[in-house]
Amino acid sequence: MKKIIGKITGFLYVAAIVTVSVIFTIRDADRNIIRTVTIEAGDEIRIADFFRECPKDAKFVTPVSGIDTSVPAIYKLTVFYDEAFKKDVVLKIEDHTGPKGIAIPKKQWARVKWPEAKDCVGYLYDLNGIAKIEYQNGTPDYEISGLYMVPVVVTDWYNNSAVIDVPFEVTDDHNAPLFYGIHDINIDNSENAVINYFDGVTWKDDFDEEPRVIVDNKNVEIGVEGSYLITYKAVDAAGNIRTQDAFVNIKEPNVINSVLGAGAAWDSNEHNEIVRIASGVLDSLKGSSDSETAKNIFDWVHSHVTYEQIFGVQTYEGAVYQALTKHSGDCYGFYACSKFLLDLAGIPNMMVVRYPVTYQGHYWNLVKIDGEWYHCDSTMFMNHPTVYFKNTDSQIGDSRHRFDGSMLPVRAGGNPEYA
Amino acid sequence: MKKRIITTVIGACVIASVLAGCSDNKGTGETAQASLIGGGQTQISVEVSQSASVDGYKFSYMGYDIVFWTPAAPILKVLGEPTEMFSDFACAGEGMATVYSYPEFDFYTSGEDENEIIDGIKISNPLIDCGGVHVGDKVEVAKSVYGDPVQEDDFGLKYVKGNTHIWVITDGADTIVEINYGREIANGAV
Numbered sequence: 275m276k277k278i279i280g281k282i283t284g285f286l287y288v289a290a291i292v293t294v295s296v297i298f299t300i301r302d303a304d305r306n307i308i309r310t311v312t313i314e315a316g317d318e319i320r321i322a323d324f325f326r327e328c329p330k331d332a333k334f335v336t337p338v339s340g341i342d343t344s345v346p347a348i349y350k351l352t353v354f355y356d357e358a359f360k361k362d363v364v365l366k367i368e369d370h371t372g373p374k375g376i377a378i379p380k381k382q383w384a385r386v387k388w389p390e391a392k393d394c395v396g397y398l399y400d401l402n403g404i405a406k407i408e409y410q411n412g413t414p415d416y417e418i419s420g421l422y423m424v425p426v427v428v429t430d431w432y433n434n435s436a437v438i439d440v441p442f443e444v445t446d447d448h449n450a451p452l453f454y455g456i457h458d459i460n461i462d463n464s465e466n467a468v469i470n471y472f473d474g475v476t477w478k479d480d481f482d483e484e485p486r487v488i489v490d491n492k493n494v495e496i497g498v499e500g501s502y503l504i505t506y507k508a509v510d511a512a513g514n515i516r517t518q519d520a521f522v523n524i525k526e527p528n529v530i531n532s533v534l535g536a537g538a539a540w541d542s543n544e545h546n547e548i549v550r551i552a553s554g555v556l557d558s559l560k561g562s563s564d565s566e567t568a569k570n571i572f573d574w575v576h577s578h579v580t581y582e583q584i585f586g587v588q589t590y591e592g593a594v595y596q597a598l599t600k601h602s603g604d605c606y607g608f609y610a611c612s613k614f615l616l617d618l619a620g621i622p623n624m625m626v627v628r629y630p631v632t633y634q635g636h637y638w639n640l641v642k643i644d645g646e647w648y649h650c651d652s653t654m655f656m657n658h659p660t661v662y663f664k665n666t667d668s669q670i671g672d673s674r675h676r677f678d679g680s681m682l683p684v685r686a687g688g689n690p691e692y693a
Numbered sequence: 694m695k696k697r698i699i700t701t702v703i704g705a706c707v708i709a710s711v712l713a714g715c716s717d718n719k720g721t722g723e724t725a726q727a728s729l730i731g732g733g734q735t736q737i738s739v740e741v742s743q744s745a746s747v748d749g750y751k752f753s754y755m756g757y758d759i760v761f762w763t764p765a766a767p768i769l770k771v772l773g774e775p776t777e778m779f780s781d782f783a784c785a786g787e788g789m790a791t792v793y794s795y796p797e798f799d800f801y802t803s804g805e806d807e808n809e810i811i812d813g814i815k816i817s818n819p820l821i822d823c824g825g826v827h828v829g830d831k832v833e834v835a836k837s838v839y840g841d842p843v844q845e846d847d848f849g850l851k852y853v854k855g856n857t858h859i860w861v862i863t864d865g866a867d868t869i870v871e872i873n874y875g876r877e878i879a880n881g882a883v
Binding site for chain 1: 727728729730731733734736737739754755756757771779781782783784790791792796797801803813815818819820829844846847848849851858860862864865868870871873875878879
């Protein structure tokens with residue numbers, strides 16, 4: 275009996291030793307493994323990283339070759355080691371590396387808009403792409419000439435930044451080029467006369483060695499006596515412009531000047547020229563009736579003249595000429611151009627004047643169509659972009675068109691007592 | 694009997710250790726796939742600054758874009774002191790109309806204070822580049838750059854884009870004497 279107990283005890287003792295050995299082996303194996311490993315994006319996945327002392331037979335059970343380590347992510351993997359153990363581990367891929375790049379030196383005129391920050395750096399590289407490029411201290415605003423280092427921050431999509439100092443050479447140039455030797459030019463009225471506008475004329479700029487220079491001589495009529503204004507213009511690289519006037523005087527040699535009579539306004543060259551131009555326009559506007567012609571006239575003026583506030587006094591024909599040849603004018607120009615065309619077309623019309631005048635005067639046309647008088651206004655209004663045509667008193671009765679009806683003939687749909 | 698007992702005890706110990714020490718993986722033993730369990734880092738969000746959407750012509754000067762219908766104050770600050778300035782109530786009822794004259798061009802606005810907006814620009818200086826066209830060029834240059842006009846007569850070409858226009862004014866022949874940018878009021882504000 276004692277022998278049996280002794281043997282059983284021995285067996286249990288051995289079993290206990292074996293068990294304890296196994297348990298310790300398992301514990302050591304467990305302590306050797308690193309459950310969570312973090313690698314930098316772009317790095318290689320290495321089995322050794324998951325162990326404190328990498329067993330020789332350690333390997334990944336899950337395939338890792340398909341994992342793109344350039345993209346931050348978290349993966350669960352399985353490893354096998356020590357001939358018996360298979361454990362789950364976690365792989366974290368994180369991007370903590372900032373972008374790389376170089377500065378692109380810049381030359382900057384103080385007056386000119388500063389370049390975008392992205393145009394100041396180049397050869398940028400980041401594994402996960404660039405999210406933003408910006409001036410570290412906001413867009414610079416240096417007004418004084420000098421060399422400045424401007425920090426530009428480049429940030430990737432995981433908020434890793436790099437600061438790149440960009441050298442800026444700032445030039446504060448507010449001085450336009452200067453002219454030397456500009457003078458009036460006197461020539462005779464020969465049609466073959468040639469003018470050398472730059473004879474005796476030079477120019478110089480403080481920074482730009484070759485500023486751009488031209489002569490505005492569009493008014494000069496070779497062969498025609500007169501005194502013509504010309505303008506020398508120079509611009510430097512910073513955009514500073516200098517202008518200087520002179521005159522080209524064309525005279526008949528040894529001829530005594532005589533004064534010609536002024537002539538009647540209606541027979542003046544200016545009037546005749548306007549008639550010529552307007553007649554050409556009217557040819558394309560004539561319709562089968564006065565109503566249709568008038569509609570075409572107001573539509574044409576409305577769409578061919580741009581509103582431009584005129585400062586100062588403008589004559590009737592001056593307003594018509596500007597509307598026809600410069601396609602611009604204020605409300606008086608719209609009225610005048612419409613009137614001139616209506617007169618040429620033989621359609622009766624007259625002026626209507628805003629009354630009372632609260633902030634500024636206004637003019638439009640009263641036109642006789644189909645035997646009745648109607649309001650028509652070709653002026654382009656901000657809040658009424660369509661033309662007013664063949665309107666009764668009530669139809670045109672908005673805040674822009676208040677008038678004294680007692681000064682006008684009876685209008686279509688109008689009250690003869692209207693005031 | 695003794696041998697059976699011994700063998701059973703040792704075998705139980707071995708089996709227990711194997712079962713205890715083996716994988717966390719309760720699977721069948723097949724090769725497991727790497728499973729993505731999270732995105733990890735979060736990306737930053739970047740505000741994309743919306744530059745003023747320009748559905749029309751704009752005039753570029755000194756690197757700045759002059760956009761019609763927009764507030765005039767920033768551009769007036771850039772342009773600096775004008776050589777002349779006139780201001781008066783517009784008879785078309787849009788409040789104040791102002792023209793600022795510079796050596797480069799005339800700059801027109803409508804409205805006052807914070808409501809002053811860019812109305813137009815008139816260029817008669819041949820040095821100023823209007824998108825490849827200059828005063829003094831022949832009208833064919835304008836057509837080659839701007840394309841076919843919506844209106845054409847002896848004294849000009851009109852181009853419309855969105856709520857803006859360009860008038861190329863000629864001398865009645867074929868030479869450009871003015872280039873005018875402006876709001877196309879018929880097409881309204883943005």
